[in-house]
Amino acid sequence: MLMKKGVLIFGLLFVSLMIVLTFARFSIVDKANGVTGNVIQENYNPVFSWRDFNLEIKNISNNRDSVDVSYGLREFTNNPQPIDVSFYFAEKGKDLKYAGKETVVVSANSETIYTKRFSIPLSGEYNINLEATNGRKITSDGREFMFTRSVISGNVIQEVRESNSKNIILLVLIIILVIILIIELKKKRKVVEHYKSKHNSRFISLDLK
DSSP: OHHHHHHHHHHHHHHHHHHHHHHHHHTOEETTTTEETTSSOOSSOTTTGGGSEEEEEEEEEEOSSEEEEEEEEEEOSSSOEEEEEEEEEEETTSOOEEEEEEEEEEOTTSEEEEEEEEEOSSOEEEEEEEEEEOSSOEEEEEEEEEEOOOSSOSOHHHHHHHHHHHHHHHHHHHHHHHHHHHHHHHHHHHHHHHHHHHHHHTSOOOOOO
C-alpha cells in the first residue's frame, strides 16, 4: 500500500514538474530584444526556435525573360548568422525542381531583403519554393505566380531610343552610298564625254554643195 502511495505521489510530482517546465519554456523572454519564446512557432526544435530566424517571400516581379524573386530573412538573435537558401521552380502541376542555392549573412536582430533573378523560357503558371537553413533549423515558403514572356522589355523608352539610333545610322549609311554612286556615275559620264570630244576632233567634216 505504501509502495502504491509512493508511486502515485512520484507520478503527481513528475506531471507537476512537466507542467511548470512547459510554462517556463513559453514564458522565456530575451531581455535584450524583447522577443518571447513563441514568436516563431514551427515544427522544429522548440528549445531553439525562439532564437533562430524566419523566411518569407516578399515579391515576384516579371522582366522580359526572367523574374526577380525578393525574399526576407528575419534574424531573432543578437548575432549575424549565415543562412543557406535553396530555390525550387516548376510549372504549375509539376514536381518542383532544384534551381540553385546561395548563402547569405543575415544582420543581427533585423530583417534583410534579398533579390535573386531566374530566367524563364516560356510563359505560364509557375510555383516557386524557398528553403532556408542555418544548420539547426529549416524553414520554407512558397508561392504561385503567372509569367508572361514579352518581346519588349520593361524599359520600353530605352529600347525605342536604341532602335531609332540604329535606324538613323542605317539611313546615313544608305545616303552616303547613294552619294558615292552618283559621284562615280558623274565621273564615268565625264570620261565618256571627254573621249567622244577627242575622237570627233580628229576628223574634218566637209560640206560640199
